[in-house]
Amino acid sequence: MAFSEKLRARYQDILKQILQSGLYKQERIIHDKQGAKVAVEYPPGNAQQELINMCSNNYLGLSSHPEVIKAAHEALDHRGYGLSSVRFICGTQDIHKELEARLSAFLGTQDTILFSSCFDANAAVFETLLDESAIMISDRLVHASIIDGMRLSRAQHDSYKHSDMKHLRQKLELHQDKDIKIIITDGVFSMDGDIAHLAEIVQLAEEFEALVFVDDSHATGFIGKTGRGSHELCQVMGKIDLISTTFGKALGGASGGCISGRTELIDLLRQRARPYLFSNALAPAITMTTCKVLDILQASTKARDSLERKAIWWRKALSEAGFIVVPGASPIVPVMLYNAKLTQIFADELYARKVFAVGFFFPVVPQAQARIRTQVSAAHTEEDLRVARAAFIEIAQKYDLLGKTKAELLNLQL
Numbered sequence: 092m093a094f095s096e097k098l099r100a101r102y103q104d105i106l107k108q109i110l111q112s113g114l115y116k117q118e119r120i121i122h123d124k125q126g127a128k129v130a131v132e133y134p135p136g137n138a139q140q141e142l143i144n145m146c147s148n149n150y151l152g153l154s155s156h157p158e159v160i161k162a163a164h165e166a167l168d169h170r171g172y173g174l175s176s177v178r179f180i181c182g183t184q185d186i187h188k189e190l191e192a193r194l195s196a197f198l199g200t201q202d203t204i205l206f207s208s209c210f211d212a213n214a215a216v217f218e219t220l221l222d223e224s225a226i227m228i229s230d231r232l233v234h235a236s237i238i239d240g241m242r243l244s245r246a247q248h249d250s251y252k253h254s255d256m257k258h259l260r261q262k263l264e265l266h267q268d269k270d271i272k273i274i275i276t277d278g279v280f281s282m283d284g285d286i287a288h289l290a291e292i293v294q295l296a297e298e299f300e301a302l303v304f305v306d307d308s309h310a311t312g313f314i315g316k317t318g319r320g321s322h323e324l325c326q327v328m329g330k331i332d333l334i335s336t337t338f339g340k341a342l343g344g345a346s347g348g349c350i351s352g353r354t355e356l357i358d359l360l361r362q363r364a365r366p367y368l369f370s371n372a373l374a375p376a377i378t379m380t381t382c383k384v385l386d387i388l389q390a391s392t393k394a395r396d397s398l399e400r401k402a403i404w405w406r407k408a409l410s411e412a413g414f415i416v417v418p419g420a421s422p423i424v425p426v427m428l429y430n431a432k433l434t435q436i437f438a439d440e441l442y443a444r445k446v447f448a449v450g451f452f453f454p455v456v457p458q459a460q461a462r463i464r465t466q467v468s469a470a471h472t473e474e475d476l477r478v479a480r481a482a483f484i485e486i487a488q489k490y491d492l493l494g495k496t497k498a499e500l501l502n503l504q505l
């Protein structure tokens with residue numbers, strides 16, 4: 092047998108190490124639709140509990156919105172369940188073209204190409220568009236899918252310190268003579284919730300004739316006055332060459348993603364991007380429902396306005412209580428505990444108080460940067476947030492965490 096006892100022991104050992112270092116991730120099983128409150132079974136086999144959900148990407152509360160569900164039912168009736176084909180063979184329906192046009196109009200770009208996920212979109216883009224003559228200069232905190240995408244590309248890679256515009260300028264000077272320079276950043280950084288300095292990035296790009304790529308997965312639908320994304324907030328709409336985003340978060344939360352940007356770049360992706368050419372077309376129900384989501388967002392900014400208000404309240408409530416909160420202006424509010432084991436204990440204590448949030452630790456974030464990442468949703472009530480705040484404070488007092496430094500938190504005997 093190929094999977095020998097020796098091999099088995101090797102993998103068991105790795106898993107044991109992960110467990111012992113407090114890095115083992117336990118999945119919580121939800122018996123419900125995604126929402127502000129969810130019925131969770133944890134640990135597996137235990138009775139379900141209804142918890143306030145502080146860790147989903149359901150920013151606008153659309154994941155189980157009645158109009159969204161109705162649109163998905165209609166899509167199933169009118170365009171079927173699946174396409175059983177890649178786009179260029181027999182997998183392109185009218186609704187795929189419609190969604191691509193709608194996204195271009197929403198994001199203020201020239202053209203858009205759909206992918207099965209934003210992970211796929213990010214995996215496709217750099218390999219397809221760049222060769223050895225190019226340099227990719229990325230922020231050091233970009234999402235894992237961008238890192239993997241850059242690994243697939245033949246272009247050279249360099250990075251700049253997180254959101255450090257002086258450092259970015261130095262890197263652009265260093266790589267001045269490259270044929271193609273591309274600055275790569277998240278719009279809203281997924282682990283820290285801060286927003287890229289897109290106005291300065293665009294200025295530098297113009298000065299050094301560089302392209303700009305922004306992953307706006309944690310921004311599309313709610314950042315900016317009308318929810319177009321971080322480029323709207325930073326007043327650089329029309330100046331970003333490539334935007335990638337997901338439909339798996341604020342836009343209904345099912346799955347799917349896209350790259351939106353300059354006509355020629357999108358056209359080349361359609362011709363050559365491997366995750367587009369060799370993977371099934373986006374399911375009709377998701378495609379048509381994402382169009383409906385755009386209708387909802389364009390009819391009213393009520394949901395994003397409410398999200399903005401609640402996120403400001405939540406961020407202030409936690410920092411005033413004495414937690415170390417990464418500063419920012421998005422609904423991602425990370426509570427820094429630094430210590431991986433502590434985040435797991437904290438998450439269990441939250442669970443016992445009917446609040447659902449999980450610890451993020453290595454390899455999801457760097458070593459000694461463990462945190463409880465909280466995320467606010469427009470679907471939360473003010474009462475939900477008050478209850479969650481009380482739970483956070485009670486646990487922090489129980490373990491005497493408030494006012495402790497990073498070093499003290501890391502050295503806690505648990």
Ligand SMILES: Cc1ncc(COP(=O)(O)O)c(C=O)c1O
Pocket residue numbers: 207208209210211213234236277281306308309336337338339346347348
């Ligand atoms: C910044 C960022 N980019 C890309 C992705 C991947 O998106 P998808 O779930 O559509 O693959 C995520 C999801 O975690 C993300 O946070």
